[in-house]
Each structure stands twice: as structure tokens, then as C-alpha cells.
Amino acid sequence: MTAVLFTCAGQRVDIVSAFGRAGATTVGADADRLAPALYHADHMALVPRIDDDGYVPALADLVREHDVRLVVPLTDLDQALLARSTRELAPALVLVPAPEVCATMGDKYRAHAFFVEHGLDSPRSWLPADVPDDARYPLLVKVREGFGSRHIHRARDPEELAFFLRYTPVDSFVQECCLGEEFSIDVFCDLDSRCLNAIPRTMIQSKGGESIKGRSIQDRELIEHGARVAETVGIVGPANVQCFREPDGSLPVTDVNPRFGGAFPLPLAAGSRYPELALALARGERPEPRIGEFREGIVMTRFFSDLCLVDDGTDLRPFAEELPHPLAAEPGEV
Structure with a gap:
């Protein structure tokens, strides 16, 4: 089984669990011991903060300890740092684009200038x-x-x-401001930035910058647009392309995030098989593109969930289901 290290695991239980179901051994890393995704991984590790000099060495130790073959960042926070640290994390494949791509897409004004320079519409x-x-x-x-x-x-x-x-x-x-309808396109590229699939979705509702309601759509123009943007930018692995369809028919790009999007469960349910593609890259394989192969009409609506932990004085562990529930006394009882 391929071991996958997830950095800044945070709340991304959906991604960690999906890789587990795809056959990976999952290793979650975060600086916060209350990060829920840590407790859904096969192995968990507390690491220094990203701005600490010990951050990358701590990840390198985990790569060696668990024979990690794939490193997947789950937020924007450490992408550029990981892109500059591929030697330290070898032999694991770090699923991020080149450092200059991370730096350009991370600066939204520089990204706009890049889009315009390369013939991509941008507001x-x-x-x-x-x-x-x-x-x-x-x-x-x-x-x-x-x-x-x-x-x-x-x-x-x-x-x-x-x-x-x-x-x-x-x-x-x-x-x-754009005048038309906004769309997100979840793409996945191989190590040569060849787009393997692009799955557009509507933005029915967003909260805090993340889509919480949306629908997968078979829109050939958006599919081809997402693939073109990803290959022009130089994406490696996952990315989320955000664009609008304007009244004049143009598709201005507002953002490209080189990571799995917040609405990851939607393209996954639509048949993206992105975890399997990532694992194939880690094994040195070269999957063939399957552009447009997904199910239309998958509707996602996200909701809050929870994880209860027991503090035994030295560590935290998930709440054991066999314990009586609730543990606390009823009001008025000792």
C-alpha cells in the first residue's frame, strides 16, 4: 500500500478518508492536535508550525518513518515551501507545481498578469x-x-x-466585478502538466470562500477551458479553476488554486477518481487523460460534522463508542 503524507491536515477528513478508501496508508500531519483529519488517518503526527525551521525536517522524518511515497498539501499555506523542498522530502513525490507556479498563483495580481500575458481572459x-x-x-x-x-x-x-x-x-x-455566472472547475494534471480530467460545477452557494452547494455539469466549453488553463499555468496534481461566463461569452479566470478544492466531495462523487490518479503518479505510472469522463447532475450540499475525543491525561483518542453515552450526569444528578 502506498503511504501518503497529508500536510496541514486540518479539517480535510473528506480527502484523507478518500485516499484511504482508494488503498493508501494515510499519514496526517498538523501543528494542532485538535485537527480532526489527524484522527481519521492511519497514522498521525504533530509537527512544528510552517514558519518554524523544523517544519520541513519534521516532514522528512515522517517520510522516512512511514516510507511515504506521496506528499499532498491540503491548504495553500505550505505549497510554495514544499515545492522548494522536494529534495528534502525525497523519495516521496510532492504533489505540487513548480515553485514559480505556486508563487505566481499565490499572488492574485501576479496571477492576473500571467493570465493576460498567456491569452487567458481575466477581469x-x-x-x-x-x-x-x-x-x-x-x-x-x-x-x-x-x-x-x-x-x-x-x-x-x-x-x-x-x-x-x-x-x-x-x-x-x-x-x-464580473457580470455573469461563476463556475469552479476541479482539474487534475500529471507530472508533465497534462490535464487528465476537468470537472465543472455550479456555485449554488459559498461560505467563507468555499463552495458548500453545487452541481456537476457536462459543459464542454468549461471542460476544455479548465484543461487549457491548467496546462497553461503548469499545474501538477490537483487544482481548482474559478471563472465566470460573461454576457459576451468570455470566460475570465479569477483564481487558480493548486490544491484540492473545498468542494472535493463533489468531483469525487461524480467519478473523478483523483485519489487513484494521484496514487498512480506516486507509483511512477502515466495515466491516460479521461477528459469529460464523469457523471453530470451530482449535487453536493455540505454540512458540519464533529469528532469527540477523550483526554486520558497524556493523549487524546477518539471517543470509544462502547462507553456509556452520555458520560456526564443528568441535570440534578451527582
Whole structure:
């Protein structure tokens, strides 16, 4: 069985469990011992924070200890660091694009410039000092390096734009709002950035920057667009392409996140087989593209779940089902 190390495991129980069902031995790593995904992995490990010099050496120790063959980051936080650390983590395959791809896609203004330079539509965008008089309001003030829809402000006129540019505490840029419908396309590429599949989905509802309701759609234009964007960017492994379909028919790209998307369960249920493809790459195989091979009409609606742990004084372990429930006394009882 191929051992897979998941970094920044966090709440991504869905991804860790999916790889387990695909036949992987799963190793979850996080700095927070309350990260739920740790307790759904076959092995768990607490590691230093990403900004600690000991972070990569700790991951390298796990690679050796568990004979890890695949490293999969589950957030944007350590992608660029892992991309620069492939030698330290060898012989495991680190499922991230090249460092320059991570750096470019991680800076949303640089990403916009890249899209335009390579012939991909992108909403008009400017640095704060360069916003022209003919900019179409409302405008968005967006953080250049961030995630989860944090530090995004909608300005209805020049006065609000000036206010939000003064108000925001982060390095930002300005972008015109798109007018059409938004879509996400979950893609997966091989080590040569050849797209193996692209699965579009509607954005019925989002919360905190993540889709919580959506539907898979067989839209040939979006499928081909997602594949083209992924191959142009140089994606390796998974990515999420966000775009709009504008009234003029254009498909401006607003974001490319080189990781599994928050709505991972939807393309998985639609038949993406992305965990199996990742494991095949780790084994040195070269899967053939299966563009458009997925089921349309799969509807996802996400919900909160929970994990209860028992603190035995030295460690935490999942709540044992055989224990009487509830353990606490009823109101009024000793």
C-alpha cells in the first residue's frame, strides 16, 4: 500500500478518508492536535508550525518513518515551501507545481498578469495607484496573497474605493466585478502538466470562500477551458479553476488554486477518481487523460460534522463508542 503524507491536515477528513478508501496508508500531519483529519488517518503526527525551521525536517522524518511515497498539501499555506523542498522530502513525490507556479498563483495580481500575458481572459485589474477613470463600478479591493475570501471589499464608487484602500491592512489590488455566472472547475494534471480530467460545477452557494452547494455539469466549453488553463499555468496534481461566463461569452479566470478544492466531495462523487490518479503518479505510472469522463447532475450540499475525543491525561483518542453515552450526569444528578 502506498503511504501518503497529508500536510496541514486540518479539517480535510473528506480527502484523507478518500485516499484511504482508494488503498493508501494515510499519514496526517498538523501543528494542532485538535485537527480532526489527524484522527481519521492511519497514522498521525504533530509537527512544528510552517514558519518554524523544523517544519520541513519534521516532514522528512515522517517520510522516512512511514516510507511515504506521496506528499499532498491540503491548504495553500505550505505549497510554495514544499515545492522548494522536494529534495528534502525525497523519495516521496510532492504533489505540487513548480515553485514559480505556486508563487505566481499565490499572488492574485501576479496571477492576473500571467493570465493576460498567456491569452487567458481575466477581469480588468490594477494596482491601487493605477485605477483608471473608466473603471466600471462596483470594484473589488482584494488581498494579493490570501485565502478564504478574507480582506475582500466591494466599492460602489470612487469614495468607497479610496476608503477601503485606506482601511484594508493588507497588500491589495483592485479588480472589476464580473457580470455573469461563476463556475469552479476541479482539474487534475500529471507530472508533465497534462490535464487528465476537468470537472465543472455550479456555485449554488459559498461560505467563507468555499463552495458548500453545487452541481456537476457536462459543459464542454468549461471542460476544455479548465484543461487549457491548467496546462497553461503548469499545474501538477490537483487544482481548482474559478471563472465566470460573461454576457459576451468570455470566460475570465479569477483564481487558480493548486490544491484540492473545498468542494472535493463533489468531483469525487461524480467519478473523478483523483485519489487513484494521484496514487498512480506516486507509483511512477502515466495515466491516460479521461477528459469529460464523469457523471453530470451530482449535487453536493455540505454540512458540519464533529469528532469527540477523550483526554486520558497524556493523549487524546477518539471517543470509544462502547462507553456509556452520555458520560456526564443528568441535570440534578451527582
